[in-house]
Amino acid sequence: MAGERSKKYLPSFWQDDSAMQGYMSVIKSRAVNPIDHDRKIKFWTDLIASSCEVERNAVISLDLLKRRFQRGDQVPASLNVVLEHLDRCGVLMPLSKWKEQHSSWMDWSFSKLSKTSEWLFGSSKSETCEKYIHLPTIKIQADLLMNLYSKEFQSEVDGTGSVVAYSTFYDSARDIVHTKENFDVILAHLSERGDVIVGQGRNGEQILKFRDTTSAGPVTFTETDASVHDIRRAMSKVEKEISVLEKKIEKLDVDCRASLRSGDKTRAANLLRQKKRAQKDISDKDGQYQRLLTMLQQLGSTKHNKEVLDAYKAGTAAFKATLARHGLTPDKIDETMDEVANSIDDYREIEEAMGIPIVPKSYDEEELEKELDDLISKQQPLPTPASGSPRKQVVPSLPEVPTNTLGYRELDDDETMNLEKRLQRLRSAM
Structure with a gap:
């Protein structure tokens, strides 16, 4: 090598x-x-x-x-x-x-x-x-x-x-x-x-x-680490004992069968009883091993639980620090939400006011009827002719014949100029 x-x-x-x-x-x-x-x-x-x-x-x-x-x-x-x-x-x-x-x-x-x-x-x-x-x-x-x-x-x-x-x-x-x-x-x-x-x-x-x-x-x-080592050492010892018992059971089983084949039932029964005791010992030691394993797992889970708890604490502290840095507190948040609600209420009132139709001032019909009756009562009635005498035709007096052709008075020069200017403005506007 x-x-x-x-x-x-x-x-x-x-x-x-x-x-x-x-x-x-x-x-x-x-x-x-x-x-x-x-x-x-x-x-x-x-x-x-x-x-x-x-x-x-x-x-x-x-x-x-x-x-x-x-x-x-x-x-x-x-x-x-x-x-x-x-x-x-x-x-x-x-x-x-x-x-x-x-x-x-x-x-x-x-x-x-x-x-x-x-x-x-x-x-x-x-x-x-x-x-x-x-x-x-x-x-x-x-x-x-x-x-x-x-x-x-x-x-x-x-x-x-x-x-x-x-x-x-x-x-x-x-x-x-x-x-x-x-x-x-x-x-x-x-x-x-x-x-x-x-x-x-x-x-x-x-x-x-x-x-x-x-x-x-x-x-x-820590002491916990020493306990973990001791538990593992005990588990290893139990495993070795179980392994020895399993080999013993195999040997007892072989010897028991050999005794039966040779016709020695007494020895076979004795070996069978030893096998049963060994099997019971294995069952007991397996229970011990399971209890040790449970304790080991509990120690490991305790460590993980502590890590999770530490993470919770760190997260909570970071969250509080963030709120404090931005000035966020429950009172300020409640105050802000109240202001938002008040602003929304004011806006709704403004919308309702803007939605009311504009109606002209109404007059009392009874007052109008009364005023109309007063005007009629104050009007003088027309003269009626006598019933026996023949009706005389009254010729109304006519106005004087105008001197101008169109029946209008003659306009001054200034008025004529003003009319022409107005006419010119109307044409230009059209």
């Missing part, structure tokens, strides 16, 4: 002695030959990075690299120069320096993790044994672990996927991380990023709490 894995990061000319002779030799100072120096430094830098990814281990040492890049009985002569260069560039970090920077995290979390990680507390015996952390590989492995969590753990139907046992997660990450010391460094890096926090259960077992994507605050480990 190691040979197959090595082929993935070793160059194609690795077995070519003439091509590898220069890389395996001592790297001269950059002041002597900068081109050759940079070429060899880049070669070993890329090769170390590739080997860390393929070997799934970002914790390296000079001794480890010599064994990893040994060609027969020949080892690279200048790997120490390469490590010093990578340390100056920030690609590598000595483990001792890393422990100083993460002392507070180690005091509370890291010291509770892998008890066998003696490298955390021991000192390097020699320069060749000093360990370094390849930081780019740590970042890559951290992203891979978060992808693993998203695929296998985050989508738990009970809503408690953010809580994962340390041992469970490490077992699932074997294809990403080769050693526990590397795994612990990655957890420290994820903790710095705010993606995970390490807690402890009531039985002392280490528990990982991952960031919830729906939560904006920092990751915190």
Whole structure:
């Protein structure tokens, strides 16, 4: 397996002695030959990075690299120069320096993790044994672990996927991380990023709490998270017990049938009674499992209910702030609606007033009749002729014959001119 894995990061000319002779030799100072120096430094830098990814281990040492890049009985002569260069560039970090920077995290979390990680507390015996952390590989492995969590753990139907046992997660990450010391460094890096926090259960077992994507605050480990872990642990134990009982029932059933075939009814009855007890135990343990599952689901639903309640509170606060910003209050709204109703009433009154027809002033018919009778009574009657004497024809006096032809008086010159002007205006108007 190691040979197959090595082929993935070793160059194609690795077995070519003439091509590898220069890389395996001592790297001269950059002041002597900068081109050759940079070429060899880049070669070993890329090769170390590739080997860390393929070997799934970002914790390296000079001794480890010599064994990893040994060609027969020949080892690279200048790997120490390469490590010093990578340390100056920030690609590598000595483990001792890393422990100083993460002392507070180690005091509370890291010291509770892998008890066998003696490298955390021991000192390097020699320069060749000093360990370094390849930081780019740590970042890559951290992203891979978060992808693993998203695929296998985050989508738990009970809503408690953010809580994962340390041992469970490490077992699932074997294809990403080769050693526990590397795994612990990655957890420290994820903790710095705010993606995970390490807690402890009531039985002392280490528990990982991952960031919830729906939560904006920092990751915190609570008693509820410890309870979730303990419930899962109990459920796992019950599952194993049920599995053992099922296998026992299968064996009892086979033995019972064999006893019947051999004619040993007493033993067969005894085995049958054991089978019935085992079946009852399975039924009881299944009830225990269902109760534990219900408790786990209730814990998950409590979390979701709190999130919904927080959303309600946030929405209510935002709504109130919007109303206050726009000056909207119930009193102002009622006042405005009353004004609108009054305006509508005034408009209707105006419409009704505009719709009343205009009727001329009526007169009292009785007064008109009375006035007409008064006029008739005041009019003098016409003289009537005597009945015996013959009626004398009265010739009315005629007016004098006019002197002008048309029977009109002669007009003055001014009046004539005025008439002509008026006639001319009438014609022009027509």
